Amino acid sequence: MTRSYFEKIALEERTYPLLERPCGECAVVDGFYKEIADELLKEAREIQDANLERWFCHCHPDKACRGAFNYINVKRRQEDKHENQ
Secondary structure (H helix, E strand, C coil), X not given: CCCCHHHHHHCCCCCCCECCCCCCCCCCCCXXXXXXXXXXXXXXXXXXXXXXXXXXXXXXXXXXXXXXXXXXXXXXXXXXXXHCC
16 A cells, blocks of 8 residues: 555655744645645544644744644634534
């Protein structure tokens, strides 16, 4: 079985501490990386979490992207709410 792109990323050793808030040029917030984040949402939550620890901010490459983290978590809450209705 071939691993997905996101499964491969999840295996990488390096992780980054999460930014307190999205940077002023966040590509996820601005929509540029939204398609990538939407593809990540199709993966298991464990893979999503592992990727979010490794998705670095393009302005602060030593920190994890808060915009991606927030986007994924908002979508998760919407999905959970929809499933519980």
